[in-house]
Amino acid sequence: MTNTVLSCSYLIASALCILAIRGLASPRTARSGNILGMVGMSVAVIATLSLPAITDIRWILAAVAAGALIGIFSATKVKMTALPQMIAAFNGLGGLAAIFISASEISAGSEAYAEASIGMLIGAVAFSGSLIAFAKLQGLMPSGAVVFSGQQGINLIFALGIIGTAAAYIANGNIALFEILVSLSIILGILLILPIGGADMPVVISVLNAYSGWAAVGIGFSLNNVLLIIVGAIVGASGAILSYIMTKAMNRSLVSVMLGGFGLEQNKDGEQKPDDRKTAKSGNPQDAAFIMENANKVIIVPGYGMAVAQAQHVLKEMADALHQKGVEVKYAIHPVAGRMPGHMNVLLAEANVPYEDVYELEEINREFASADVAYVIGANDITNPLAKTDPHSPIFGMPVLEVEKARTVFFVKRSLGTGYSGVENPLFFADNTIMLYGDAKKVTEEIVSALEK
Amino acid sequence: MSDIWTLLTILMLACFVGYFVVWGVTPALHSPLMSVSNAVSGIIIIGALITAGGTEMNISKIFGLIAVFLASVNIFGGFAVSHRMLLMFKKKKTPGEKK
Numbered sequence: 001m002t003n004t005v006l007s008c009s010y011l012i013a014s015a016l017c018i019l020a021i022r023g024l025a026s027p028r029t030a031r032s033g034n035i036l037g038m039v040g041m042s043v044a045v046i047a048t049l050s051l052p053a054i055t056d057i058r059w060i061l062a063a064v065a066a067g068a069l070i071g072i073f074s075a076t077k078v079k080m081t082a083l084p085q086m087i088a089a090f091n092g093l094g095g096l097a098a099i100f101i102s103a104s105e106i107s108a109g110s111e112a113y114a115e116a117s118i119g120m121l122i123g124a125v126a127f128s129g130s131l132i133a134f135a136k137l138q139g140l141m142p143s144g145a146v147v148f149s150g151q152q153g154i155n156l157i158f159a160l161g162i163i164g165t166a167a168a169y170i171a172n173g174n175i176a177l178f179e180i181l182v183s184l185s186i187i188l189g190i191l192l193i194l195p196i197g198g199a200d201m202p203v204v205i206s207v208l209n210a211y212s213g214w215a216a217v218g219i220g221f222s223l224n225n226v227l228l229i230i231v232g233a234i235v236g237a238s239g240a241i242l243s244y245i246m247t248k249a250m251n252r253s254l255v256s257v258m259l260g261g262f263g264l265e266q267n268k269d270g271e272q273k274p275d276d277r278k279t280a281k282s283g284n285p286q287d288a289a290f291i292m293e294n295a296n297k298v299i300i301v302p303g304y305g306m307a308v309a310q311a312q313h314v315l316k317e318m319a320d321a322l323h324q325k326g327v328e329v330k331y332a333i334h335p336v337a338g339r340m341p342g343h344m345n346v347l348l349a350e351a352n353v354p355y356e357d358v359y360e361l362e363e364i365n366r367e368f369a370s371a372d373v374a375y376v377i378g379a380n381d382i383t384n385p386l387a388k389t390d391p392h393s394p395i396f397g398m399p400v401l402e403v404e405k406a407r408t409v410f411f412v413k414r415s416l417g418t419g420y421s422g423v424e425n426p427l428f429f430a431d432n433t434i435m436l437y438g439d440a441k442k443v444t445e446e447i448v449s450a451l452e453k
Numbered sequence: 454m455s456d457i458w459t460l461l462t463i464l465m466l467a468c469f470v471g472y473f474v475v476w477g478v479t480p481a482l483h484s485p486l487m488s489v490s491n492a493v494s495g496i497i498i499i500g501a502l503i504t505a506g507g508t509e510m511n512i513s514k515i516f517g518l519i520a521v522f523l524a525s526v527n528i529f530g531g532f533a534v535s536h537r538m539l540l541m542f543k544k545k546k547t548p549g550e551k552k
Binding site: 013017018020021022024025026027030031033034037038040041044045048049051053054055056057059060063064066067068070071072074075076078080083086087090091093094096097098100101103104105107108205206209212213215216217219220221222223224225226227228229230231232233234235236237238239241242245333335340341342343345346349350352354355356357358360 | 457460463464467468470471472474475476477478479480481482483484485486487488489490491492493494495496497498499500501502503504505506507508511512513514516517518519520521522523524525526527528529530531532533534535536537538539540541542543544545
């Protein structure tokens with residue numbers, strides 16, 4: 001195969017990969033976009049395998065087959081609520097692959113020390129950072145922030161150590177220095193993600209996603225490969241933009257998220273006793289069913305609690321039952337609801353909620369005033385009006401769903417506890433709020449059976 | 454293939470393309486965006502294939518093969534889970550006028 005054919009295949013492959021992302025502009029074009037991405041990938045792989053330098057592909061085929069088997073198996077088996085940790089795991093594998101590629105180039109005698117180091121470094125941080133993110137999301141370790149004194153100083157020392165080692169390695173190409181560099185980078189990745197937890201996870205996953213892209217760019221430079229640079233940059237841009245959207249939806253800067261430890265000063269266990277002066281009204285599911293079936297418009301606000309309770313299917317049943325009684329039902333999604341960008345949208349889609357009924361924050365906020373009921377299920381901070389009124393609150397300035405404007409607000413929650421931010425939600429004590437205590441799924445099931453009577 | 458400035462120019466242009474393409478993605482599909490971008494970032498398999506394809510079995514080839522395996526999990530898993538997610542995004546039976 002000539003160089004021209006190879007370059008031409010890479011050109012086609014990069015165009016197809018861009019179109020794969022482009023397709024996600026609308027659910028109508030997304031599936032065909034995904035297929036274009038698969039075609040692009042195959043074109044690139046087949047063209048590369050036809051290079052004269054590749055003389056023995058038996059082992060490669062075996063490795064691809066094994067990878068395909070594991071990849072497809074886990075993709076088909078994973079529960080939709082467990083998607084965030086799966087994405088984290090995949091990001092980590094990409095990072096690990098980048099480490100091995102640079103190691104492989106180095107041991108083959110490549111002298112692109114600087115480029116290989118950059119690809120390896122970013123890959124290593126993505127790898128170990130994703131491992132920690134995975135462990136937190138999967139519940140293998142406490143999901144909250146892990147902070148200790150002098151943490152930022154230690155991170156700084158590691159970062160400086162990496163820069164120093166990298167400089168020395170680039171200068172003399174000693175392979176032992178490369179090995180030290182790998183270990184330091186892996187430790188740095190762990191240290192960077194440890195202090196970030198809970199509701200900051202959407203940002204972490206986006207950042208790690210970006211790293212896996214920039215690692216590909218680094219590898220692309222070390223191999224002089226345009227395709228890797230283009231595709232890596234697009235993935236990097238995607239992760240960076242998602243991180244920006246997520247931090248903006250929390251009114252925080254990327255720096256403050258990455259430094260971590262948010263919400264630690266307050267009691268964030270959800271066990272905090274509410275102020276004695278205030279009392280929250282509580283109701284039972286039967287009352288809620290009665291109020292909702294007599295409403296004209298109900299807006300459902302899902303949060304991470306819905307994902308934990310796996311309540312999306314029964315929620316859809318409730319919406320269907322209401323719909324049959326002529327009630328208009330809409331869903332309102334806050335950008336940071338859940339543990340990854342778009343988490344709630346996927347769960348609702350899994351429960352067969354048509355995507356036209358699901359609205360983003362800006363689209364739906366003005367509609368709460370004309371809604372009879374806001375049904376908040378497993379969400380808290382993203383509805384807290386203090387974000388608009390209290391400049392001293394840690395969540396001040398965060399855009400929130402203005403559920404308090406609805407005539408009646410139902411909160412389905414286990415307790416009166418605070419959310420991740422540790423801030424008490426005054427809405428619980430508002431006159432038009434009724435608390436429905438209990439598991440999100442059980443409460444909603446009871447409402448459904450009351451509606452069907 | 455090309456000198457460092459050409460590569461940097463390509464990187465810059467790709468960043469611009471990425472910027473505009475990604476802002477065009479509807480927020481409802483941000484989860485599939487992550488898994489699709491995850492899958493396409495498996496493109497680093499190209500780098501692994503080159504070092505894994507030699508006849509001689511040495512440490513470089515072994516590292517390359519491990520990378521091929523890891524990137525394959527990424528590619529197949531990423532596209533498969535995206536496909537699964539995207540199949541779930543359905544319109545209403547009777548198409549509405551909104552959106």
